[in-house]
Structure formats: structure tokens, C-alpha cells
Amino acid sequence: MVLGLFGKKTDHPLAEMKSAQALLDDIPKGDSLRALQEISDWVETLREQADDFRVDHQWEVLCPYDQAAQAPVRKLLHDYFAPQAPSQFQENRLWTLLDEYYMRSELCHFDVLTRYRDGAKGAASIKEDVPLLCARGIHAITGRLKMAAARYAMVDPALWRRLAAFYTLAESHDCLETPLTLYAGTNTTVAQSFATLVLWYGSSAGNLSPLQEHIAERLFAALGSRAAISRSYDGAGLFAFDLAQPTPPMRATAGATVHPALRFVAADGQRQRLADLLKNLDKGILPEGLNFYGAKYEVEQVREVAQRLWQSLTLPPPTRRTPRRKIKVNLKVANGFSKMLERSDVGLSFGAEESEVWEIEDISATGFRSVIPMGRANGIRIASLLGSQPDGVSHWGAGVVRRLSRDLDGNLHIGIELLSPRIVGVPLLDYANPDESGVQIGMYLNRPNDNSGEAWLLMKQDAFVANRSLKMELGDKEYLLLPLALVEQGEDYDLARYRMMEQDAGSED
Numbered sequence: 001m002v003l004g005l006f007g008k009k010t011d012h013p014l015a016e017m018k019s020a021q022a023l024l025d026d027i028p029k030g031d032s033l034r035a036l037q038e039i040s041d042w043v044e045t046l047r048e049q050a051d052d053f054r055v056d057h058q059w060e061v062l063c064p065y066d067q068a069a070q071a072p073v074r075k076l077l078h079d080y081f082a083p084q085a086p087s088q089f090q091e092n093r094l095w096t097l098l099d100e101y102y103m104r105s106e107l108c109h110f111d112v113l114t115r116y117r118d119g120a121k122g123a124a125s126i127k128e129d130v131p132l133l134c135a136r137g138i139h140a141i142t143g144r145l146k147m148a149a150a151r152y153a154m155v156d157p158a159l160w161r162r163l164a165a166f167y168t169l170a171e172s173h174d175c176l177e178t179p180l181t182l183y184a185g186t187n188t189t190v191a192q193s194f195a196t197l198v199l200w201y202g203s204s205a206g207n208l209s210p211l212q213e214h215i216a217e218r219l220f221a222a223l224g225s226r227a228a229i230s231r232s233y234d235g236a237g238l239f240a241f242d243l244a245q246p247t248p249p250m251r252a253t254a255g256a257t258v259h260p261a262l263r264f265v266a267a268d269g270q271r272q273r274l275a276d277l278l279k280n281l282d283k284g285i286l287p288e289g290l291n292f293y294g295a296k297y298e299v300e301q302v303r304e305v306a307q308r309l310w311q312s313l314t315l316p317p318p319t320r321r322t323p324r325r326k327i328k329v330n331l332k333v334a335n336g337f338s339k340m341l342e343r344s345d346v347g348l349s350f351g352a353e354e355s356e357v358w359e360i361e362d363i364s365a366t367g368f369r370s371v372i373p374m375g376r377a378n379g380i381r382i383a384s385l386l387g388s389q390p391d392g393v394s395h396w397g398a399g400v401v402r403r404l405s406r407d408l409d410g411n412l413h414i415g416i417e418l419l420s421p422r423i424v425g426v427p428l429l430d431y432a433n434p435d436e437s438g439v440q441i442g443m444y445l446n447r448p449n450d451n452s453g454e455a456w457l458l459m460k461q462d463a464f465v466a467n468r469s470l471k472m473e474l475g476d477k478e479y480l481l482l483p484l485a486l487v488e489q490g491e492d493y494d495l496a497r498y499r500m501m502e503q504d505a506g507s508e509d
Contacts, residue, residue, distance in 0.1 A: 205405075
């Protein structure tokens, strides 16, 4: 029996380390779903019943339970972020379990922090473990942020306050750089864990697909040992985090007000290591040491994410190319390649179904933002192809979803990059074998003031072939299209560039 805070005895199964370990030993090792659920329940119980335990006992029990959870967590992350997405039922089941464990783990670690900071009984006994407590708390917050990103969900503002508390405690104990073993086989420091979270979230949140977010977080975890944190802005800091009024990481700028609670995270080391990684990826080599929890991703998948991270770590940070204006305009939208084809001018069944109507919140020459209820956002995700037709305009344009986030009211904020204000449906033939290939329909992007001599085409997925030229009819003219590059590939489309050469009316194929 263990004496409670007020002298009463408790017979709780977690009250003695021997019985707590016996419970942990009985958890099934071969069933990751059941194992994580049981560990998660016990961690939640440990927090709910914390007043019955000394804080050093609470921490002593939490440590092995959290360690034991890591194997099933890695297995479920492997399944959730698989190259081939799980079924909707399985996705929901995995997401719920992972999100629930990260939340319970983070809250229990924070409860230990709070009780330690308040001088609860046994607090002095865990002083040496403050670095591990803070690093594991930050690790759990990273997990919560990743699961939120997987559903473009709103992040609880209190999460940023708890992140600040973990970092501040380690800083006050002068142990930010203390080497520690986070979990078996994973070495880090509190500073590295914090900087990795700030760089990953600041660089990628809301503008990568869920799978890309996972790959990005794993890449930053591998690059994190060279992160640098400073109290003052010296031009090298990429992101800033406010410990006094915590909010999501923000881009550091020279003109911002600097105060003692700001911490700046630089990424010079990460940029160099990313450059080295990209050299290998460009050669088709996936270096060892990248921990994707056993998942086998294509080199090109990893290269695309690494390239985007490289761009996000540039200094000075990119600025908006064109001003954004507040405006209220209704916009018809068509989600996906096939629905856009229906609304192009190639004689297909355009208008066969009523178009969804969104309201634009603000607009620039390169894109626009709209806010819609989640119930109307079915199928909308990062890199979705979107057709758009503003009120009073006769033709359709094309754009790609680049940013997604949810607000407290459950609305989805959608940022769209405009590819072209007008699309033109065009028939396409294999130039070398026009009689054998058959006609496919593409969409020519009529881009204003484009004098490059190039044609940008939207085609069905996997239609672009690097060594295959096409013949295109546009208006009353024919063109030879010489392939240049696949610009982007989405779930149902290819966006490709071609050299565009007008053909004489009498020329032979």
C-alpha cells in the first residue's frame, strides 16, 4: 500500500511499482491496436489518480509505460502513413488511437511537470530527470500536431502554452543541451526536440498532404541535431516562438518587435544537410538513417518533400508576389480532373450537375482563399485540382489547393494557387502514332502574357510520357508539342510543360 497525499492508503494497481510492472507485462505484445489502447487507458488513469501518488512515483510509473507504447505507436504510424492509404474505417480507427495516446501521454507528462514545479511530495527526487520529462513532453506534442495535420484540424491553443512550459522548465534548469536517450535507440536533447518541432511545423503545416507531413517530420527528426536556438534576432533565425504568449511558430523578420521571451530557431545546419540529402535523392539513392518506421517510400516521394523543405528554409523568407485584396465574390467550383473536363469547351456533358458555389474571402493575381463548412469539403485535400468560375465570367479557370486549415467553428480555410484564369479543352494525339493511340482530351492553360513558347497542359493521371510528343488542335490550328517536364502529379491529373510548335496546314503527320 502507498500513503496518499492526506495520509489515507490506496490499493490502486498502479500504487506499487511491482503491480504496475505486472500490469504492463500482461499487455499483449502481438496486437498493436489492443496494446496501445490498454497502455493509453493506464496512462490516463495515472493522470486522473495522480493526487493519490507522490510525483516521483507517478513519474516512475509513467516512464516504462510510455516506453512500452512506442513499439505499437511506430507500428500504427507505419500503417496510417502507408504509401497506399488505409480504408476509411481503418484510417479512422488508427487516427483515433494515435491521437488519443499522444494526448493522454502529453497531458500526463504535463501533470508531472506541474506537480514538480509546484513542489509536490517527491518533486526533489525527479530533478535529474527534468531533461527527459521535457523532451518526452515535447515528443508527445509533436505527435498531437502530426495527427492534427493529418486532418487539417484546429490545434488547441493550450498546446502551445504547454510546449512553452516544457521548454521553459528545461531552460530554467540549464539542461537544454543535456544529452539524453528519449526512448531506446533515440538520442536527443530538449533543445533539439524543440527546434525540430518548430522547424517542421513552421515549414510545412497546412501546405503538405498528410503523408508528406509525416515524411517532413521524419526528415527534420534526422536533421535536428544541427538546430540552433537564440534569444536575439541576428538575421539567421528562421522562426520565432513566444514563450510568454505562445502561438504557432512564426517567420522571424528583422522588423518584428524583439522581447526577452522570444526564442529564434535557425536552420543553417539543416539547409546544408538537406542539400547533401537532395544530391543523393537526385541520384535515386535513399540514404540510410532516415527513420520512416519501416515504411518503404519511393525516392521521388521523399525528394519532392525534401525539395519543398529546402525552399521553405531559404533566407530571406519568400515574400508575397502580388498584393491580396479583401473581396466577396461567389465562385462556382469543380473538384477534380473529370468534373473540370465536363465544364471545358470540348462538347462534353458540361453542366450535367449543379456546380458547388463557394464565396471568396480574399484574392490576388496568383490565387484566392475561401472558407466553407467541413460538410461541403468532401474530397478537398492538398494538391486537389480545382476548376473555378467567378460570377459574371463565361469561362472556367484552373487552380490547385495549396493550404488547408480548420478554425474553431469547424470551417475549412482553403488556399488555392491559380494556374490559369481560363482553361480550353483540347484533343490530343500521339504525334508518332496518331492512328493507334486514340484521342485523349486535355485542358490547355491559357495563361495571360505568356510568351515562353510553352504549352501547359492538364491531362489525366499518368498520361505524360517524357519521350512522347503530342499533336494538339487549338482553335483552327495544329501544334506539335515536345515534352519538357512533368510539373506536378495529383491523384487524378498530370500537369505538364511542352514546347509548342505551330504546324503548317499542309504538313504531314
